[in-house]
Each structure stands twice: as structure tokens, then as C-alpha cells.
Amino acid sequence: MPISTLRHNTSHNRLIGSMPKIGIRPTIDGRQQGVRESLERATMNMAKSVVKLLRENLRHANGLPVQCVMADSCVGGAAEAAQTAEQFAREGVGVSITVTPCWCYGAETMDMDPNIPKAIWGFNGTERPGAVYLAATLAAHNQKGLPAFGIYGRDVQQAGDTNIPADVQQKLLQFAGAGLAVAEMRGKSYLSMGGVSMGIAGSIVDHSLFESYLGMRVETVDMIEFVRRIEREIYDKQEFVRALKWVKTNCKEGKDHNPVKLQKNRLQKEKDWEFVVKMTLIARDLMLGNPELDDLGFGEEALGHNAIAGGFQGQRQWTDNFPNGDFLEAILNSSFDWNGIREPIIVATENDSLNAICMLLGHLLTNTAQVFADVRTYWSPEAVKRVAGHKLSGAAAGGILHLINSGAAALDGTGQQTIKGRPAMKPYWEITPQEAQKCLNATTWYPAMLEYFRGGGYSSGFLSRGGMPATMFRINLIKGLGPALQLAEGYTVDLPAKVDRILQERTNPTWPTTWFPPDVTGEGAFRDAYSVMNNWGANHCVMSYGHIGSRLLTLASMLRIPVYMHNVSTDKIFRPSAWTPFGTRDLEGSDFRACTNFGPLYGKR
Numbered sequence: 001m002p003i004s005t006l007r008h009n010t011s012h013n014r015l016i017g018s019m020p021k022i023g024i025r026p027t028i029d030g031r032q033q034g035v036r037e038s039l040e041r042a043t044m045n046m047a048k049s050v051v052k053l054l055r056e057n058l059r060h061a062n063g064l065p066v067q068c069v070m071a072d073s074c075v076g077g078a079a080e081a082a083q084t085a086e087q088f089a090r091e092g093v094g095v096s097i098t099v100t101p102c103w104c105y106g107a108e109t110m111d112m113d114p115n116i117p118k119a120i121w122g123f124n125g126t127e128r129p130g131a132v133y134l135a136a137t138l139a140a141h142n143q144k145g146l147p148a149f150g151i152y153g154r155d156v157q158q159a160g161d162t163n164i165p166a167d168v169q170q171k172l173l174q175f176a177g178a179g180l181a182v183a184e185m186r187g188k189s190y191l192s193m194g195g196v197s198m199g200i201a202g203s204i205v206d207h208s209l210f211e212s213y214l215g216m217r218v219e220t221v222d223m224i225e226f227v228r229r230i231e232r233e234i235y236d237k238q239e240f241v242r243a244l245k246w247v248k249t250n251c252k253e254g255k256d257h258n259p260v261k262l263q264k265n266r267l268q269k270e271k272d273w274e275f276v277v278k279m280t281l282i283a284r285d286l287m288l289g290n291p292e293l294d295d296l297g298f299g300e301e302a303l304g305h306n307a308i309a310g311g312f313q314g315q316r317q318w319t320d321n322f323p324n325g326d327f328l329e330a331i332l333n334s335s336f337d338w339n340g341i342r343e344p345i346i347v348a349t350e351n352d353s354l355n356a357i358c359m360l361l362g363h364l365l366t367n368t369a370q371v372f373a374d375v376r377t378y379w380s381p382e383a384v385k386r387v388a389g390h391k392l393s394g395a396a397a398g399g400i401l402h403l404i405n406s407g408a409a410a411l412d413g414t415g416q417q418t419i420k421g422r423p424a425m426k427p428y429w430e431i432t433p434q435e436a437q438k439c440l441n442a443t444t445w446y447p448a449m450l451e452y453f454r455g456g457g458y459s460s461g462f463l464s465r466g467g468m469p470a471t472m473f474r475i476n477l478i479k480g481l482g483p484a485l486q487l488a489e490g491y492t493v494d495l496p497a498k499v500d501r502i503l504q505e506r507t508n509p510t511w512p513t514t515w516f517p518p519d520v521t522g523e524g525a526f527r528d529a530y531s532v533m534n535n536w537g538a539n540h541c542v543m544s545y546g547h548i549g550s551r552l553l554t555l556a557s558m559l560r561i562p563v564y565m566h567n568v569s570t571d572k573i574f575r576p577s578a579w580t581p582f583g584t585r586d587l588e589g590s591d592f593r594a595c596t597n598f599g600p601l602y603g604k605r
Contacts, residue, residue: 003304007280007340007341007421007433008340008341008342008428008429008431009339009342009343009428010339011062011064011079011429012062012063012064012201012303013060013062013064014062014182014288014343015077015188015288015306015308016306016455017187017188017306018091018092018185019060019062019064019067019092019119019184020093020094020180020183020184021066021067021068021069021091021092021094021095021382022054022066022067022068022069022093022094022095022096022176022179022180023068023069023071023084023088023091023093023095023096023097023116024047024050024051024068024069024070024071024097024098024099025047025071025075025084025096025097025098025099025109025111026043026044026046026047026070026071026074026075026099026100027043027074027075027076027098027099027100027104027133028040028043028074028075028100028102028104028163028234029076029102029103029104029105030076030077030080030104030105030108030109031563032203032421034207036074036076038103039101040074040075040294041308042101042102042159042160043074043099043100043101043102044074044334045160045162046099046100046101046123046162047070047071047099047120047289048070048162049162049163049164050068050097050099050121050164050172051068051070053169053172054066054068054172054176055068056171056583057173058173058176058177058180059367059429060184060367061184061343061363061364061367061427062342062343063367063429066176066180067469069087069088069091069093071083071084071087071088072084072087073424075098075104075109076104076105076109077105077108077109078108078109078215079108079231079371081108081109081110081111081112085112085113085362085501086110087579088113088116093116093181094115094116094117094182094183094184094186095112095118095176095179095180095182095183095216096113096116096117096118096119096179097118097119097120097121097172097175097176098110098111098119098120098121098137099120100120100121100122100123100124100130100132100133100134101123101125101130101159102123102129102133103129103132103133103331104133104137104355106133106136106137106140106224107137107140107144108137109137109150110137110140110141110146110148111148112144112146114146115150115186115215115601115602116179116183117175117178117179117182117558118141118146118148118149118173118174119148119149119150119151119172119175119185120133120134120137120138120148120149120150120151120153121134121151121152121168121172122134122150122151123137123153123157123361124152124153124154124156125156125157125158125159125365126154126163127159131152133524134150134151135150136151136468138150138577138578140483141577141578142531142577142578142581146361147557147576147577147578147579147594147598148576148577148578149171149175149554149574149575149576149577150576151168151171151172151175151576152350152581153165153167153168153315153495154167154291157330171328171553171574174550174551174554174574175554177365178551178555178558179363179433179558180364181361181364181365181555182215182555182558182601183451184308184364185214185215185216185308185360186214186215186216187215187216187306187340188216188217188306188307188308188309188452189216189218189219189306189307190205190210190216190217190219190304190306190307190308190309190310190311190353190356190357191220191221191286191305191307191309191310191311192205192219192220192221192285192306192310192311192351192353192523193221193223193225193226193283193286193310193311193312193313193351194221194222194223194311194312194313194314194317194318194351195220195313195351196313196351197313197314197315197350197351197352197357198316198350200350200351200352200355200539200540201310201477202350202352202353202354202355202477202538203313203351203352203353204542205218205220205351206353206355206477209477209482209483210353210357211602211603212485212600212601212603213559213560213561213600213601213602214357214559214602215601215602216308218353219305219307221286221305223313223317223318224314225282225286226279226318226322227322228273229278229282229285229301230275230278230279230282234282234293234296234298234301235278235281235282235285235293236281236290236292236293236296239281239282239338239339240277240278240337242338242510243277243280243281243338244273244274244277244337246337246338247273247277247338248273248595250437250440251440251443251445251450251458252441252443252444252445253269253444253445253446253447253458254444254445254446254447254461254510255446256446256447257446257447257449257509257510258447258449258450258451262450263447264447264456265570268454268456269447269576272447272456272457272458273458274324274570275322275323275457276323276325276326276327276457276458277327279323279325279327279328280327280328280331280332280337283304283310283312283325283347283468284332284345285301285304285311285482286304286305286307286310286316287304287305287307287344287345287347287383287483288304288306288307288345289302289303289304289305290302290304296492302595308346308360309346309347309348309356309357309359309360310346310347310355310356311348311349311350311351311352311356312325312328312329312347312348312349312351313350313351314342314349314350314454315452315453316348316350318455319453319454319457320454320455321454321455322455322457323448323453323455323456323457323458324407324448324453324455324456324457324458324459325349325408325457326406326407326408326448326457326458326459326460327408327445327458328347328408329347329348329372329408329409330408330410330411330443330460331350331408331411332345332346332347333345333346333347333359333369333370333372333408333409333410334345334369334410334411334412334439335368335369335410335412335426335428335431335436336411336428336431336436336439336440341428341429341431341436342428343428344363344368344369344370344410344412344428346359346360346363346370348372349372349405349406349408349540350406350540351388352372352540354474354475354476354477354483354538354540355372355474355540355541355542355550357368357475358473358475358485358541358542359372361540361552361555362471362473362542362544362548362552365548365551365552365555366544366545366546367427367428368412368425368426368544368545369410369411369413369425370410370542370543370544371403371405371409371410371412371413371511371512371514371542371543371544372405372408372409372410372463372540372542373403373404373405373409373472373514373540373541373542374403374404374405374406374539374540374541375401375403375472375494375533375536375538375539375540376401376402376403376404376507377401377402377507378399378400378401378402378529378530378533378534378582379399379400379401379402380399380530381397381398381399383409384399384499387502387503387506388499388502388503389499390445390496390498390499392497394493395490395491395493395517396493396495396517398517398520398528398529399517399528399529400514400515400516400517400529401472401517401518401529401532401533402503402514402515402516403472403513403514403515403516403541403543404507404508404511404512404513404514405511405512406459406511407448407453407457407458407460407469407510407511407512408459408460408512409460409462409492409512411439411440411442411443411460411462412425412431412439412545413425413436413462413464413512413514413567414439414442414443414462414463414464414465415418415464415465415466415467415468415492416435416438416439416441416442416465417431417435417438417439418435422467422468422546423465423466423467423468423492424468424545425468425545426545428481442462442463443460443461443462443512444460444461444462445458445459445460445461446458446459446461446509446510447459447510448510449508449510456596457511459510459511460511460512461509461510461511461512462512462513463500463512463513463514464509464512464513464514464515465490465492465494466491466492466493466494466515467491467493467494468491468545469489469490469491469545469546469547470489470490470491470492470514470516470543470544470545470546471487471488471489471490471543471544471546471547471548471549472516472518472541472542472543472544473485473486473488473491473541473542473544473549473552474486474536474537474538474540474541474542475538475561476538482600483561484537484561484562484563484564485552485556485561485562485563485564485566486497486535486536486537486563486564486565486566487549487552487563487565487566487568488518488526488565488566488567489518489519489520489531489547489548489566489567489568490517490518490595491516491517491519492514492515492516493515493516493517494515495515500513500515500599501573514543516543517529518532518567519567520532520567521567525565528566535565549566549567549568549572550568550572550573550574551571552566553568554572554574554575557575557576557579557594557595558601559601560578560594560595560598560599560600560601561595561601562591562592562594562595562596563588563591564588564592570587573587573594575591575594578594578598579591581592582594582597
């Protein structure tokens, strides 16, 4: 049953709660008997042009189209602002964009909802001062402590021009994409499957972080639940048979690198395959629920935990006795399985909830799978030359970071998908069956190294193709400060096969590898690739396809999470207007001051 015989899953919302919509607020000068009447058409046309832009360019990560809600009327004062707020609440609006080509009464017409990300586009035209309204209303937002994004086109437009300039389009899309991510997380769960893994700080799950910054709850399930469901057969047995057949067809088993005297026999390895497939079904059912379980008489289990992201502890209490979670993590995080090509299911290795947050942010911003990785080693040009006899060149000339995961990473990370002939990672609805098959063919499933995983299992081994623009990022939690984000944009690179083999065998040849040189600036934490490694705040990171640093900065500012390390150029930074008074020369410092001043989006718990 090769994957090419399977179709794309139909786009649907697999979580409880309707998809957030974008509310468009056409705002107008409320003076009737001449002024308002002359502006109604232009104002509504401006709003319609924004709706058209968003509908044509945005989709939710589950593939559903983004819906926009136009206010029932132009907002000319407090009464219509209240009517629009009531309409938006009724229709499930999670993001607000105010547009106007003219002067309006700022504090009377502004969006006052503190939990909804908001932006204002003030038309840059000379006939009517839409830009003046923008400035006046942003001042009101700042004075009231309701941060809003200001969108002001660089060039003056003619009155009545319904075209949206490229710079305005970019800001509208960047704001709306980040705002939808904020709204989509709200009310969902993080499922902690197990507890703290090997003393890793990120797996010490901080409930208040999820509640205060993301609007999410934390659910916890002990790993013994996997044993209970396996022993009592609380899973879809028909799907298990289908899944196991698919795995045997598509998941090629590799060399057993364990000492011969420690290796499991064939029967034991087959039992491990059956076990890890069952683990995968159970982890998915725990997160999302499964109506098939209700038909089996397990109504409570059928509900799941409405988890938009989760983490599996695994090491060591589980893996010292049972097969590891590498297969479940790799397959769930990928964009395909035995049921076809579908949206990835975000699961963090070692229950690293901070990496899970980053995987979730990256997924919601890009609609693609995310690669969980260890930031394992910085290889200097000198060290590579000494060890492998090879001189690094091109993007790798200054050294490379070895991003490697202990056995589990989304198979999309192989880079076997393409955009315009270049290696890529794509939203699931753009992935062809042939590309999914190539990802599977490029992955080898090695029997787990028993010195790490005494219970056995299988680890996914692959090498990411070079030439992909990528961003590695991580949220760290610091006592007295709270969460802080760091990121580095760069590219994946290829090494000669012999060099790659020599470097990989110094670590673990059974695990997925990405060679990543970050883009360096010659200054600070980006003085060189070594400095990036030396300033990284934890042993883990997330790698997302594309240079998404500016989008992460915008999203982080909405959540009030400061960013302390990035290589995004200043002209691409887009944050709320309220950030400007906290400093214009030192943007990193002003970001910290603003986030501290306004506090987490949903308040301290």
C-alpha cells in the first residue's frame, strides 16, 4: 500500500472550537448631512479590498480557508463601535483590522477588546487624512494600554484608489497571519504525556506560561495510560491492521548498530513495530480524540483532550522498559501517514513544552511541519578539516551547526518536497503523493540504540537536503523575566557524502541530521556561527522552513514575549505602535521594556 494510492485528507477542524475569523472595521467620519455620505463608498471599497487580499492569500494550518467578517456598517462613533463588537463576538472574530481613507473620531471608534490582536490601516492620501486618523487612534490605543499595529503606506495614493500597495499588503498579511495564530491557540490544550525527561528544563511544564501568554490550558496524562490502552485494546483495531501493513510497505528498516550480543531477534523486532504503531494511534487519540472508540464502548477516551500540541516524555522511565516514542513523534509530526496526506500533529520529543510552543507557533505561521532538533555541535572549518580532511565553502565556509534529534523528527525535514525545483517543506495540501513517498524513501528506521533506549523501538534516520532557507528558534523561560524568544535565520547545506558520514558517526548515525549555517552579521551573537551556538539558550531548537524571523517577531510582540537574539534586518521588524516610545535606537531593549510594561496577553495568573 504505497502512499501514492492515498489521497489528501479533506480540510477540516479536528479540534473543538470554531476557526477564528478576521473582522474588518471600515471606520468613517460620523458627521452626516454631507461628510459621511461622501465617504461611505470609498470606505467600504477599501474594506472590501482588504477582505479580497486576505481571502486570496491566507489559509489555516488545517487547510480551511480564512473567513472575514465585514462590519454591518461603517463605524462612525461609539454606538456603531459597540454594534460591531457585538457582531464580531457573535461571529467568532479573533483578529481585528480597522481601515479608513479619512479622518474619524479615534477614541470613539477604536476597537477596545484587550484580547484580540488589532491593526489599523490609515490610507495615505492627501484629499482626506486617513493617516491622521491612524496616528490619532494609535495614540489612543497606546494611552489606554491596548497595543495596536499601525499600517501606513510609503507612497501617497489617489483618492478612491482601491489597489493595496505592496508594502501595505505585506504588513496586512504579516499581521493577520500572526493574529490568527494567537486566536487559534486560545482555549486549546497542551497535553503532557508523562512528566520531566532526564531533568530537561523545558519538560518542567509551566502551566502559568500557557495560561497567561497563550490562553491555553495544560492537560497531563501519565505514560501508564499507554500501557492500559494497549493491554485493554483501547484503539481502533482495524486501523491498526491497516497502519501496520502501511508501515511494513513504506518504512524501511535499517542496519542494527547495536552490538550483536545485545541485538533483538526478528520476532522481538516485529513485536516492537506492532507496539510503536499502537503507541502512535494512542498518542493521537489522547490529543484529538477518536469517535471510533465510542463505538467500542470507551466514550470518555473518545473525547481526547482537545490538544493543539503535546509532548511525550519517554526517557527514561518509559524507554528503560518499553519501545521508545521516536516513531510516534516522527510520524505524527509529519504531513502524512497511513490515512493519507494531512495536517501535522505537533508532538515534542522529551515533553519539551517550550519547544512544543515553538513548533506550534511555526506551524500556525507557515502551515508546514516543524523539525524538532538538538543543537548538538558547532563544527568550525578548522575542526572539519582536521577530522574529515574537507574545507568548508559557500554558505558553510564559516562553520556549521549540527542539528540532530535523538531519533524523531518530521519526515518533511528530509527536504524531498520541492518549490520551483528547490528542496522545501510545504503545507500538506500542496504536497504531492510522490513527494510524500520520496520523504519516506529518504528515511531509514534503525533499531534503537539500546544504550539509550533499553526497551528498544525504532529511530528515524535521514539527512536534510541542502539549499532550504530555514529558521531555527527557541523560547526559554528565565526566572524573574519570563519567556524570551531567540532565533537565527540561515540555510541547510549539503556536505560530501564521505564527510557527512565521518561527522555523523562521531555522534549517532541512526538519527536525523540537518547541517545548518546561520546567516551571520559580524556583530554580537551573530558575529559568527560559533557565537550563535555559544549564545543558544538550551539544548533544543525548532527548525522551520523559510526565513520566518520577522513573522515570529510580530507574533511574539502580540503575546508580549520579548526577543533577545535574532538576525532579522531592522526594516522587516513589525511590532505594535506602542513599542516605539520605549526606544527607537535599541529595538531589542525597547522590545523588552514594552513586553514588561504591558505584561502577558492574558494577564498574570
